[in-house]
Amino acid sequence: MQVRGALIKDGGLDRRLRVEWLLVVSIAMLLTFLLSCFSHNFALHRLDHLLYGQTLALATRPPPEEVVIVVLDDDSIDELGQWPLRRAVHAELLARLHLAKAVGLDFVFRDASPAYPQDESILAQAMSRHGRVVLPLVVDDGRVLWPRPILAQAAAGLGIINAHLGPDSVVRAMKPYWQTAQGKVDHFVVAMLDVAGHDSKAQQLRAGDETPRLMSFVGGPGSFKMYPYARVLDDSVPSEAFEGKLVLVGAWASALGDALSVPLSGTGEPMSGVEILANGLHNALGQHWIRTPHFLVTALLSTLPVLMVCIALRRLSPRRSLLVILGLVVLIFIAHWVLMRYFHVWIGPSAALLGIMLAYPLWSWRLQEAALKQVDAELDSLYAQHLMHFQALPQDDIAVRHSLPHRLVRLHQAMGMVRQAIGLREEALRFLSHDMRSPQNTILALVQLQRRSRSPKDQMQLLDRIERSACRTLRLVDGFVRLARAESMELNLNEIDLAGLLQSVCDEQWPMAHHRNITISVEGVERPAFTMADEDQLRRALGNLVTNAIQYSPQDGRIWCRLRGQGSEWVIEIEDKGRGMTADQISRLFHPFRRFDAEVPDNPAGIGLGLALVRAVVLRHGGRISVESQPGQGSTFRVSLPVFGSGAATPR
Structure with missing residues (x-):
């Protein structure tokens, strides 16, 4: 501590x-x-x-004008009338795109076309005439699936179109190249850059490692400039619209091509593969790759x-x-x-x-x-210094005692005790400055008067007055010291019998009661009533209660002292038929230095510390004290103390 x-x-x-x-x-x-x-x-x-x-989604940029898409949408399929389209139709499209800087056909020409075998040569010738067409490659189980040989030879570039899927099957990144059994193979976007003349940007992608590059997206599906396939074929879209552009051609119709989730998709529409390729071109052209x-x-x-x-x-x-x-x-x-x-x-x-x-x-x-x-x-620390009463705080098991609510209650009650202690200190200062000084001043005044008076008082009369003032001072000091000890001195706890103690206290007060012809009746002390207590302190407290009852009872009156068991407590009652008290007086009854009816001529002498001592002793023994009173009908003081061995909290 x-x-x-x-x-x-x-x-x-x-x-x-x-x-x-x-x-x-x-x-x-x-x-x-x-x-x-x-x-x-x-x-x-x-x-x-x-x-x-x-x-x-909040950091999207406007799509680049250099990248456009020719989409094979539902209307185009309806007009052209069949799927897959004849390769000769793709050749016609390439003729309309002759001004494009590069054209990427996002169609896998892996299988032959037995119905129109001549179409393969037509498409190859159209690709050769254009000179800037890129065809896709597909990686399957580590193997690269190539297009028809005649088409692969006619293409200006070849690149892998496989999407790089994250653990959640969302496309966020693009691999610049793939390590395959045939060696390192460029991505479709890198091949497009090569064919379009952006060699330096293509080389930057090749120079890095195989780590996927995070892509920024220009927006959700449909963000790029798109032209329907059928409108390009019928010259509704002029060839000049594709001049100097990187053109991607791919499926956009429902149930055609691949549709993958991207970070912008959320729960909305997936993005087509050709648009993902367009976003890859956008990142490569503007160096918009997201770095980590x-x-x-x-x-x-x-x-x-x-x-x-x-x-x-x-x-x-x-x-x-x-x-x-x-x-x-x-x-x-x-x-x-x-x-x-x-x-x-x-x-x-x-x-x-x-x-x-x-x-x-x-x-x-x-x-x-x-x-x-x-x-x-x-x-x-305050308890160790005996500055507070432990019994005034809740006595629960250890788990509850360390809980926040219990600690807050403990702190709140301690603060109340501190405020009470401050009030007591102020009262003590007033007591020392007034009550203690008054008899000393009287003694000094008598001495000075005796010295200076021309007709000194009788010596015995002077000594009698000095004695009364000195005795008053001693009573004040004795009461103050007793209260301080009752509040702070460590208790000497022993097992005592309350029945015997109450009978003994009443016997001690019998001479005072007999002097005023007051009868003291003791009830309920036939059987032992054991508790743990400091016998001297408790005897003094009970003695104060009986003394008060005698002093405030009328001549030839009667006092009842009772002891009874109530659950886990022993209850001691001291009842008199004296003048009684008002509710306001009861509320201030146990405060130190408080006395009532001081102006009454026959009011008993005192300094207002007796009941404060009683309260301090009872609380320190883990008990409770209360009073019931009505003016003119007497008072009943009730003290409750824990039964020894009942499981009640042990007093300190």
């Missing part, structure tokens, strides 16, 4: 909070770092993917918001800290949008957000624990 008191005096709470804060900072930042590094193990990548899609830092850099950056939150929690109030956290979360989303929109950088925020969410309750928990432990230490 002395160690705890020293911690309180030396600023232990501040040191404890500093240590707790450093511990919370370390734990929160370490957890954030580990969550970021091993996000896939904790399934945080799903949240990152969701946030990635939402951020990407090294995972260690990402982990370190994720810890910065957590550190900022911890600093706010240490320096600000809970309400302001919560506002700072909410503002910081908003700033995180804004910062990620800015990084993606203008710098093409993506840093997964899920670890940082989770770290922030953990920091707030973690710090609140540790702060509460540190504060409550300090409160416990403060209260225990």
Whole structure:
């Protein structure tokens, strides 16, 4: 207990909070770092993917005019009348696209066309005349599936069109090339760049590793400039519309071609494969690939918001800290949008957000624990110094005693005791400054008067007055000391019989009662009534109650002292038929230095400490005291004490 008191005096709470804060900072930042590094193990990548899609949707750019799509839509299929289209029809389309910088046919010409065998040569010749046509390759089980040889020879470029699917079957990235059994094979987009004359940009993609490149999307399905296949064939769309453009030709009709989910899709319409290729061209032409830092850099950056939150929690109030956290979360989303929109950088925020969410309750928990432990230490120190009554607080089992509600009740009651102690101190100061000084001043005045008076008083008369004043001073000091001891002195607890004690107290007060011809009736003391108590303190308290009953009872009156069992308590009642009290007087009855009816001539002498002592003793023994009274009808004081061995809380 002395160690705890020293911690309180030396600023232990501040040191404890500093240590707790450093511990919370370390734990929160370490957890954030580990969550970021091993996000896939904790399934945080799903949240990152969701946030990635939402951020990407807000950071879309206008589609480039250089990339257009000729779509084989439902209307075109209805007009052309068959599927698959004859390869001669594709040759006619290429003739309309002769001004295009490069044309990518997103159709796999893997099988022969037995119905129209001559169409294959027609398409090959059209491709040779155009000179800038790219055909797709497909990778299946590690093998590259090539188009018909005559078409492959006529193509200006070949590239793989396989989509790179994430774990959730969403297309977010594009592999620049594929390592196959036949060697390294370029992606379809790289082949388009080569054919279109963008050699440097194609080379940049080849020079990197095989790691997929995250793509930014210009928007949802239908964002690029599209021309229906049939409208291009019938010259409704002039050839000049494709001059200098990179043209992709692919299926867009329902139930034709491939339709894949992209980050912008959400629960909406999937995106066709030809549009995904167009987005790949958009990224390659404008270098809009989204970069991600090294995972260690990402982990370190994720810890910065957590550190900022911890600093706010240490320096600000809970309400302001919560506002700072909410503002910081908003700033995180804004910062990620800015990084993606203008710098093409993506840093997964899920670890940082989770770290922030953990920091707030973690710090609140540790702060509460540190504060409550300090409160416990403060209260225990006060109890150890006998400055408060332990019995005035709830006596529950250990689990309940360490709960937050119990601690708050304990603190609230302790604060009430502190306020009461302050009031008692002020009353004590008034007592010392007035009541104690008054008899001393009387003695000094008598001495001075005797010295200076020309006709000194009789010596015996003077000594008699000095004696009365000195005795009054001693009574004041004795009452004050007894009350202080009753409130703070350690109790010497022993098993005692309340029946015998009550009978003994009444016997001690018999001479005073006999002098006033008052009868004391003792009831209910035939059987033992054991409790744990300090016999001297309890004897003095019960004696005060019986003395008061005698002093305030009328001549030839009667007093009843009763003892009875009630559940787990012994109840002692002291009843008289004296002048009684009002409700206002009862409310102030047990306060020190409070006396009533001082102006009444036959009011018993006293200093107003007797009942305050009774209350202090009873409370320290784990008991209760109450009074019932009516003016002119007497008073009944009732003291309840725990039965020894009943399971009641042991008094201190």
